[in-house]
Amino acid sequence: MRPGGITIGIVAPASRLEPALAEKTIELARSLYPDRPPELRFHPQCFMSSGHFAGDDETRAQAFLEVANDESIDALWFARGGYGSGRLTERVLAGLTPAASGKTYLGYSDAGALLGALYTRGFDGLAHGPMSADLKREGGEAAVKRALAFLVDRAPSALERTVSAAGLTAAFNITVLSHLIGTPWQPDLSGHVLMLEEVSEHMYRIDRALLHITGNPAIRRVAGIRLGRCSAIPPNEPDFGQTAEQVVRHWCDASGIPYLGPADIGHDIDNKVVPFGRLRLA
Amino acid sequence: MRPGGITIGIVAPASRLEPALAEKTIELARSLYPDRPPELRFHPQCFMSSGHFAGDDETRAQAFLEVANDESIDALWFARGGYGSGRLTERVLAGLTPAASGKTYLGYSDAGALLGALYTRGFDGLAHGPMSADLKREGGEAAVKRALAFLVDRAPSALERTVSAAGLTAAFNITVLSHLIGTPWQPDLSGHVLMLEEVSEHMYRIDRALLHITGNPAIRRVAGIRLGRCSAIPPNEPDFGQTAEQVVRHWCDASGIPYLGPADIGHDIDNKVVPFGRLRLA
Numbered sequence: 238m239r240p241g242g243i244t245i246g247i248v249a250p251a252s253r254l255e256p257a258l259a260e261k262t263i264e265l266a267r268s269l270y271p272d273r274p275p276e277l278r279f280h281p282q283c284f285m286s287s288g289h290f291a292g293d294d295e296t297r298a299q300a301f302l303e304v305a306n307d308e309s310i311d312a313l314w315f316a317r318g319g320y321g322s323g324r325l326t327e328r329v330l331a332g333l334t335p336a337a338s339g340k341t342y343l344g345y346s347d348a349g350a351l352l353g354a355l356y357t358r359g360f361d362g363l364a365h366g367p368m369s370a371d372l373k374r375e376g377g378e379a380a381v382k383r384a385l386a387f388l389v390d391r392a393p394s395a396l397e398r399t400v401s402a403a404g405l406t407a408a409f410n411i412t413v414l415s416h417l418i419g420t421p422w423q424p425d426l427s428g429h430v431l432m433l434e435e436v437s438e439h440m441y442r443i444d445r446a447l448l449h450i451t452g453n454p455a456i457r458r459v460a461g462i463r464l465g466r467c468s469a470i471p472p473n474e475p476d477f478g479q480t481a482e483q484v485v486r487h488w489c490d491a492s493g494i495p496y497l498g499p500a501d502i503g504h505d506i507d508n509k510v511v512p513f514g515r516l517r518l519a
Numbered sequence: 520m521r522p523g524g525i526t527i528g529i530v531a532p533a534s535r536l537e538p539a540l541a542e543k544t545i546e547l548a549r550s551l552y553p554d555r556p557p558e559l560r561f562h563p564q565c566f567m568s569s570g571h572f573a574g575d576d577e578t579r580a581q582a583f584l585e586v587a588n589d590e591s592i593d594a595l596w597f598a599r600g601g602y603g604s605g606r607l608t609e610r611v612l613a614g615l616t617p618a619a620s621g622k623t624y625l626g627y628s629d630a631g632a633l634l635g636a637l638y639t640r641g642f643d644g645l646a647h648g649p650m651s652a653d654l655k656r657e658g659g660e661a662a663v664k665r666a667l668a669f670l671v672d673r674a675p676s677a678l679e680r681t682v683s684a685a686g687l688t689a690a691f692n693i694t695v696l697s698h699l700i701g702t703p704w705q706p707d708l709s710g711h712v713l714m715l716e717e718v719s720e721h722m723y724r725i726d727r728a729l730l731h732i733t734g735n736p737a738i739r740r741v742a743g744i745r746l747g748r749c750s751a752i753p754p755n756e757p758d759f760g761q762t763a764e765q766v767v768r769h770w771c772d773a774s775g776i777p778y779l780g781p782a783d784i785g786h787d788i789d790n791k792v793v794p795f796g797r798l799r800l801a
Contacts, residue, residue: 286757287760288757288758288759288760288761289723289755289757289758289759289760320723320726320727323727323730323731324726324730327773415697415698416697416727416728416730416731417731418700418701418702418731419700419701419702419705419731419734419735420700420701420731420734420735421734421736422734423701441571441602444602444606445602445605445698446698448605448606448698449605449698449699449700449701449702452701452702452703452704453701453702454703473571475568475570475571476570476571477570477571478569478570478571479570491609
């Protein structure tokens with residue numbers, strides 16, 4: 238850690254970040270911590286473009302590894318979601334050095350593909366939470382402020398309200414977790430409270446992904462599932478006739494997984510931080 | 520088998536079939552086989568409706584089992600796709616009797632969820648191929664005629680051109696197979712030529728599902744992958760920059776699975792029949 242403040246490296250393993258959002262994030266961090274401003278190092282890769290992605294796979298994986306393996310950086314912060322993190326998994330896992338495992342990693346949505354994979358390697362500094370791109374949302378400063386409060390001070394106020402040092406937790410986007418099932422990068426979530434959220438997916442797709450997730454024998458060993466917000470669900474034709482909560486309850490009942498109630502996470506400005514594993518407030 | 524012709528039982532484990540399509544299918548069968556018309560028994564469940572589905576889960580599973588377990592029925596033909604077959608898997612597998620394993624089962628798209636699950640139980644009469652609902656397509660008679668040629672006569676002309684008794688094959692919709700990965704209902708496709716097709720999915724979703732499928736260690740034991748048609752792909756924003764064939768080749772390369780070329784299957788009237796396992800022309 239630098240004298241005065243921590244150093245946060247930002248990479249974009251999925252979609253490209255607009256440079257203006259990076260500048261806005263740096264200004265926000267300076268205004269929040271005038272005496273000990275965190276150094277926000279946006280890797281130039283964040284602003285690159287290659288079709289759907291922020292640079293090609295090799296470029297994005299290389300940037301991720303440069304930040305993850307840099308001893309002078311305290312935390313790796315995902316810039317935004319989209320799609321593409323999972324494409325880097327084999328490259329990233331093959332290139333990690335010991336410096337990578339001591340860091341904090343924060344992101345959500347598509348970032349869950351890499352967070353899940355890193356969790357299979359025993360990384361204990363992983364967390365689901367807001368990203369720079371959340372500044373695009375109305376009132377998005379609240380989300381980014383929360384992420385910084387977690388990264389800079391491990392502020393308990395940043396955490397999802399049911400997170401405690403007493404139990405294991407993890408949080409995923411439903412579709413992203415569905416695509417980890419049955420791969421070598423599916424994390425062992427035995428005994429964890431698993432929090433799930435979704436955005437912009439039809440209800441029949443949410444149902445299908447939950448059928449998939451809860452059908453996996455290892456997932457059936459979670460302590461329980463909490464449902465975050467499922468937002469911007471396109472209309473189903475015909476109407477699906479069930480809410481997201483009803484759908485989750487159905488699959489919890491069918492699979493013998495306890496349904497534990499709502500989780501305060503989602504693709505919105507109220508998205509809270511959920512550490513992977515046991516909470517460390519060090 | 521009845522004197523004169525076979526008996527085909529039709530059920531709809533996913534979405535509802537319009538009664539007019541059932542009548543049209545029966546007329547077509549009579550006109551094609553005037554001397555030995557197959558008896559097409561559309562289970563009344565096909566025409567029921569419960570939200571998204573053709574009746575609730577219990578009703579659809581019961582109908583499936585009534586047909587599957589009926590000694591007097593030679594083949595179970597899926598009426599149409601949509602979404603819902605996978606919701607019935609545990610109920611169906613628990614209710615099968617020995618009469619079920621001697622039958623032919625024909626369907627595709629969402630039906631793959633149950634075909635895959637039945638394949639895990641050693642059923643050897645499963646096949647991917649057209650359904651009654653294909654009559655809705657312009658020129659759809661060709662597809663249904665092909666399905667009947669397979670069901671009634673095991674006509675070699677109905678088969679995908681690379682299918683032979685010399686090798687093992689299977690065919691799936693990409694998204695449907697992705698949702699079987701890592702579940703107890705994921706079939707063992709070791710040594711099989713795996714044919715894949717897709718409809719109405721964004722290219723980034725096709726990419727993500729193929730990353731998922733080819734990441735599964737058991738899938739990496741297939742003999743190779745053939746790509747069927749990927750149709751009605753919505754525009755990607757930004758443009759994905761790769762065709763479906765490029766995407767499949769990429770994931771085959773990355774996973775060490777041989778890419779074997781195109782397959783003559785898809786959500787269209789040219790969709791050919793692909794038996795699961797080894798071709799039996801008995």
